[in-house]
Amino acid sequence: MDNLLVAENIVKKYGDYTALNNVSLTVPKGSIFGLLGPNGAGKTSFIRIINQITMPDSGLVTLDGKPLEQNHVKDIGYLPEERGLYKSMKVGEQALYLAQLKGLTKTEAKERLKYWFDRLDIGDWWNKKVQELSKGMAQKIQFVVTVLHQPKLLIFDEPFSGFDPINANLIKDEILKLREDGATVIFSTHRMESVEELCDHIALIDKSNKILDGKLLDIKKQFKSNTFEVGVSTDNEAALRNVLENKFSIAPASFKSIHEDVKVKIQIDPTSTPNELLSFLTNQGQVNHFTEVIPSASDIFIQSVQNN
Amino acid sequence: MNHLPLIIKREYLNKVKNKSFIIMTFVSPLIMIGLGLLIGFLTNINKNKERIIDVVDESGFAKEIFSDTTSSTKYRILNNIDLTQARVDVEEQEHYGLLYIPRVDSVSQLEKSVKFYSKDTPSLTLIGDLESKIGKRLTNINYKNKGIDIEKIERAKVSIEINQESYTGEKTSKFSGGLKLVFGMVSGYLLFMFIIIYGNMIMRSIIEEKTSRIIEVIISSVKPMQLMLGKIFGTSLAGITQFVIWVIVLGILTTILTVVFNVDISAMQGSQQVLMQETMMNGDMNDKIAMGLYELDKLPIINLIVMFLLFFIGGFLLYSSLYAAIGAAVDNETDTQQFMMPIMVPLILAVYVGGFTVLEAPHGTVAQVFSFIPFTSPVVMLMRIPFGVPMWQQILSVVLLFATFIGTVWFAAKIYRVGILMYGKKPSYKEIYKWLKY
16 A cells, blocks of 8 residues: 555654654555554654654654655644644734745635635634634634645644534544545544544554554454353343353443343354354344444553553 | 745734834833933922022121022022021021131131031032132132232143044044944943843743744744744844834934924933033034044944944844743743843843943953953944954954854754743753753
């Protein structure tokens, strides 16, 4: 597969402290790549290196096959977690300035800003000062400025913080649309539900090391525990529980059901198949519910970090 | 991509369009003029208040000298009254004071026996004035008593004016000395003020970028060095704009006031003018003015202007890069205090060395040394140059200054690069030292 961004053996030290220890990552073109990790793991250090805000002590980052250089600034759009705007400047002026810093000409920037301001329905903010805007309003401007120069690579660090659910949804849809239009997105967040929703690839960084990366689906397969949630209705509940307990390792389960079921989680041996379990269960009673337990991104996160 | 012009433009416009900047630009000259007028007014109130001094002259020597009634101090000669009664009267009438000259046999006895009674301590100028008046009168009486012709003495007086000339044949006078002094002091203080006002402005604008959290967005597009230089240049330009407007507005206001209200502003200003005026008062006025114009012509004007610009720019850039580094290192203005010391000490030292040592000995060792140290040279050298500094010294000092400027920019950029991304805690000197090695 074509990779847009390849980082090889990145090492970054601050004095005696190692912020990134030999981290290698590949971000495939057109993906939404979740960069995950606990606080202080080294995510921001990594993102700053991609943005050439800081230089790695060793290692190489290539964008579209070429080592990072100053000119790449216009190919990257970065929405940092710690973000703000000049308070005393007018919204329009400020957006123009930031767009010009990304290499757009003034006329280009004006045209595109008009498009985005209309699209997000914020056209009448142009002459407002930033200090008159609410936090959510300012975030919208920051989002527009990040994507305005149509970069190949978009980096969003906690993009939804500060947004109400309606606007968060709006921004989420915009991110998905940008991906459709060909952009690659690196997405750093602590909100696991947005990871589930958006990301197709993830990498997990913990204590300066990459401990996990790949397609989200593959990782889920890797983390599956061969556990099934089952609901079986029977006349003799005690007998059923007894049989199951003797044959499998089980745990209580809770899910919604309209039946008076015995609800359990059953973990089967990796060598046996779900079909075998199902046919065993059908002999015990009426099987109303049968689902494989898929590990959530949150489960994977917690499990990996705790085991590290 | 070179964004420097864009950054400079934004910094400049942002400063210049700022409301408080505009207000300060136009209100400051008004305040300065207003203060000047107020001080002048207050001084005049005091001057114009009539003071009555009663005189009891038992000796009879001094009566004539108190006949002058033009000044605001009025003398009233009391006759046929003894001191005790006079004291009571004067106190009751709330007059300024009572001068008592006792009856004596000879003039010399009066040396220690004249007395002045008053409610509060009398003003020093008044006492000095009285002493010289009475002294002069008594001296004259003494001359007469001893048979000396006063007119002969007056005619025999010789007034000396030393013509100064350097070995290379350059003629100077006290007047041009004053001129040089004024040039040196004005340019030195100007630079000092400029550094403090606009250095602080640069620092604040960097702190603002940090607190508003826009910094990370910006430096993902431009190099920190470019941003820092852009801020320094943009703010300097705004500062120059403000300075020029100040000078123009002050000039216009002064002219208006002088013409319309006939107020003598120069009379309210500093001691330099007094010195100039004094040197000019001695001797023939026209001669002096002609000489002055000649002297002015002889001053190395081009050298002065070029060096003024070089030292002004170099000195300001040197200090402003340090201000930038401080701004980047801290989170808010209150945290800047501990880092301001290293900036203020050399700056104040420069002004003191300039103000005292250079005036006393423009080419003494101290003045020479301080005019080469880059952190003091802009102020000290600017004060020295009018007194004639060899060209090689001037050039060496400028070269040292700009070399150091490059050094401090490098140093400041290192701190800046790390500092702008550090939030939430006040760094120590030790930490900043570590940043240099990141």
